[in-house]
Amino acid sequence: MNVGSLKRTAQRLLPTGGWYVIAIPYLWLLLFFLIPFLIVLKISFANIALAMPPVEPVFAWTQEQILQIRLHFSNFGFVFGDSLYIEAFLTSVRIAGVSTLLALVLGYPMAYGIARAPSGWRNVLFLLVVLPFFTSFLLRVYAWLGLLGRSGPLNGLLMHLGLIHEPLQLLQTDFAVYVGMVYSYLPFMILPLYSAIEKLDLNLLEAAADLGCRPAQVFFKITLPLTKEGVFAGCLLVFIPAVGEYVIPALLGGPDTLMIGRVVWDEFFANRDWPVASALAIVLLVLLAGLVLLLQRIQAREEAI
Amino acid sequence: MSDAYIRLEQLTKRFGEFVAVRQVSLEIAKGEVFCLLGGSGCGKTTLLRMLAGFETPSEGRVWIDGVDVTDVPPYERPVNMMFQSYALFPHMTVAQNVAFGLRQDGLGRAVIADQVRDMLALVQLEGYGKRKPHQLSGGQKQRVALARALVKRPKLLLLDEPLGALDKKLREQTQFELVKLQEKLGVTFVIVTHDQEEAMTLATRIGVMRGGEILQVGTPTDIYEFPNSRFVADFIGSVNMMAGRLSVDEADHARIDCPELGTTVYIDHGVSGPPDSSVSVAIRPEKIQLTTEKPSQKDNVIGGVIAGVAYLGGATRYLVRLPTGFLLKVTEPNVLRHEAHFQKDEAVWLCWHGSAPVVVTR
Numbered sequence: 001m002n003v004g005s006l007k008r009t010a011q012r013l014l015p016t017g018g019w020y021v022i023a024i025p026y027l028w029l030l031l032f033f034l035i036p037f038l039i040v041l042k043i044s045f046a047n048i049a050l051a052m053p054p055v056e057p058v059f060a061w062t063q064e065q066i067l068q069i070r071l072h073f074s075n076f077g078f079v080f081g082d083s084l085y086i087e088a089f090l091t092s093v094r095i096a097g098v099s100t101l102l103a104l105v106l107g108y109p110m111a112y113g114i115a116r117a118p119s120g121w122r123n124v125l126f127l128l129v130v131l132p133f134f135t136s137f138l139l140r141v142y143a144w145l146g147l148l149g150r151s152g153p154l155n156g157l158l159m160h161l162g163l164i165h166e167p168l169q170l171l172q173t174d175f176a177v178y179v180g181m182v183y184s185y186l187p188f189m190i191l192p193l194y195s196a197i198e199k200l201d202l203n204l205l206e207a208a209a210d211l212g213c214r215p216a217q218v219f220f221k222i223t224l225p226l227t228k229e230g231v232f233a234g235c236l237l238v239f240i241p242a243v244g245e246y247v248i249p250a251l252l253g254g255p256d257t258l259m260i261g262r263v264v265w266d267e268f269f270a271n272r273d274w275p276v277a278s279a280l281a282i283v284l285l286v287l288l289a290g291l292v293l294l295l296q297r298i299q300a301r302e303e304a305i
Numbered sequence: 306m307s308d309a310y311i312r313l314e315q316l317t318k319r320f321g322e323f324v325a326v327r328q329v330s331l332e333i334a335k336g337e338v339f340c341l342l343g344g345s346g347c348g349k350t351t352l353l354r355m356l357a358g359f360e361t362p363s364e365g366r367v368w369i370d371g372v373d374v375t376d377v378p379p380y381e382r383p384v385n386m387m388f389q390s391y392a393l394f395p396h397m398t399v400a401q402n403v404a405f406g407l408r409q410d411g412l413g414r415a416v417i418a419d420q421v422r423d424m425l426a427l428v429q430l431e432g433y434g435k436r437k438p439h440q441l442s443g444g445q446k447q448r449v450a451l452a453r454a455l456v457k458r459p460k461l462l463l464l465d466e467p468l469g470a471l472d473k474k475l476r477e478q479t480q481f482e483l484v485k486l487q488e489k490l491g492v493t494f495v496i497v498t499h500d501q502e503e504a505m506t507l508a509t510r511i512g513v514m515r516g517g518e519i520l521q522v523g524t525p526t527d528i529y530e531f532p533n534s535r536f537v538a539d540f541i542g543s544v545n546m547m548a549g550r551l552s553v554d555e556a557d558h559a560r561i562d563c564p565e566l567g568t569t570v571y572i573d574h575g576v577s578g579p580p581d582s583s584v585s586v587a588i589r590p591e592k593i594q595l596t597t598e599k600p601s602q603k604d605n606v607i608g609g610v611i612a613g614v615a616y617l618g619g620a621t622r623y624l625v626r627l628p629t630g631f632l633l634k635v636t637e638p639n640v641l642r643h644e645a646h647f648q649k650d651e652a653v654w655l656c657w658h659g660s661a662p663v664v665v666t667r
Contacts, residue, residue: 204392210357211457212380214380222394226394262387
């Protein structure tokens with residue numbers, strides 16, 4: 001066999017360049033998502049133990065060299081059985097949902113403004129939206145502690161205007177959590193909305209006006225339906241991380257703001273109950289994945305019509 | 306007040322320093338098909354957009370059917386527009402697109418359904434109502450756009466390059482359909498186009514635009530046979546343009562010295578210009594005859610040599626080099642199938658009738 005045919009054989013057997021490119025993200029997901037997920041899944045079926053790590057092994061070899069698998073479903077039963085967890089889930093969904101809605105209402109006009117700004121301005125405005133990411137997320141949330149504090153600038157301003165006579169309790173309330181959430185996740189809403197609005201054909205808006213639509217009608221009949229994908233994408237990008245958010249409710253929220261991220265944290269570190277914490281994480285993941293699939297299904301059905 | 310249906314009064318539109326439309330006054334009668342013809346950037350689209358209400362004039366007024374609509378927003382004007390890109394709503398079906406304007410008017414469901422069906426039948430798109438725009442061909446999209454704009458029975462229909470996106474064969478067919486439809490409905494059309502052939506076929510009158518101004522308004526024949534400027538003569542069709550000097554100017558004839566032709570051009574009418582003034586002479590290629598024998602007529606005869614031949618099927622286009630070195634374009638119709646064509650380098654005589662040359666002073 002000469003060198004040429006050897007090379008050809010090798011080329012036939014080895015994957016091509018395109019395959020490698022696709023393989024990189026898959027490998028990444030496998031290493032940093034799927035494997036950790038499987039570990040968490042395993043722990044969620046384990047029993048708690050006084051050891052390090054504080055779980056009994058799920059897979060074990062008996063003395064007869066038989067693989068023994070012990071699955072404890074009680075963790076999930078515990079999660080669904082305790083109203084505390086259910087409440088935490090509901091609170092998380094409520095706070096994330098309201099935050100998403102607020103981010104949409106605030107983000108849409110901003111994205112619209114950027115997309116319709118003169119092209120020279122667009123990059124500047126875009127940079128301003130992304131600029132907060134240059135600072136640590138924790139630091140930015142921390143800054144709100146000062147801004148919303150009893151002697152902070154917001155209370156100062158309200159007092160100065162004479163609207164209130166003594167400082168409002170803003171921190172440790174749901175209000176502070178909403179402020180933190182909307183502030184932190186607004187860019188994730190604006191970016192997909194911007195790209196959807198930017199693609200919109202301006203002729204369509206003029207055509208609608210020409211056919212008798214007032215500006216508000218043009219928005220609801222043409223602009224909004226045609227930027228629906230951006231709305232979906234933005235809402236998911238805000239809602240999903242917001243549901244599991246830990247830092248914002250922990251720093252800005254009060255003792256009543258019991259969100260699921262905080263419960264998972266407490267189970268892991270305070271209770272050292274890894275199995276229940278893992279079970280909570282799995283339930284959250286299934287809920288969110290189900291939501292995404294549902295939305296995709298709705299979207300696909302609408303396109304098919 | 307004149308009885309013009311559409312009236313533009315000293316209409317000007319500035320974008321910053323740039324003047325897109327300059328002091329345009331125009332009157333269009335009811336039922337007319339008026340074409341705004343010009344190259345890109347001549348202001349024709351801006352003028353159209355001012356009629357639609359998408360642009361507010363910097364100066365001047367727009368009147369439609371006796372009403373000053375200058376400050377009326379597009380959604381309240383009795384005007385509809387067919388966009389160059391068609392601008393069909395991609396998230397709606399064909400029927401929903403056509404019904405859109407009627408829905409805005411708050412008509413009843415049954416009435417809308419009837420009108421949409423009639424309109425789709427009129428543009429020969431029965432049975433296409435449930436399709437989405439992306440499932441249609443270019444010609445079908447064009448007809449949906451037309452149906453959508455016509456269904457509200459506007460007093461004025463604006464068409465921006467209505468046939469620009471269609472291929473040549475389809476364009477010719479659609480031109481005639483458009484004219485038929487217009488005659489049937491009696492709606493006044495204002496069409497913007499850069500395609501002179503389109504303008505000639507569709508229009509009852511043409512306005513030739515350049516640099517934001519209308520240079521000439523007239524019927525297609527007026528524009529072609531009696532252009533009032535070098536630009537119009539050159540823009541519409543093909544033309545031989547020569548500089549000259551007015552040497553004789555009587556009531557019934559005129560003579561112009563043309564150094565480029567090496568002869569004097571005889572014209573069978575007076576031009577009433579200042580004596581000895583510089584003018585331009587325009588002669589259409591099809592108005593020049595080619596012969597091997599020297600023609601008997603006294604004036605407007607020159608000899609030349611064929612420098613190029615292009616057989617176009619319906620006609621043959623020659624380039625004839627004159628003794629002065631000037632190249633004249635000549636078009637001869639191919640009347641007979643076995644016609645002998647002139648060959649390159651053949652010596653020929655050129656002649657034209659005294660009515661053929663057009664004298665333009667600007």
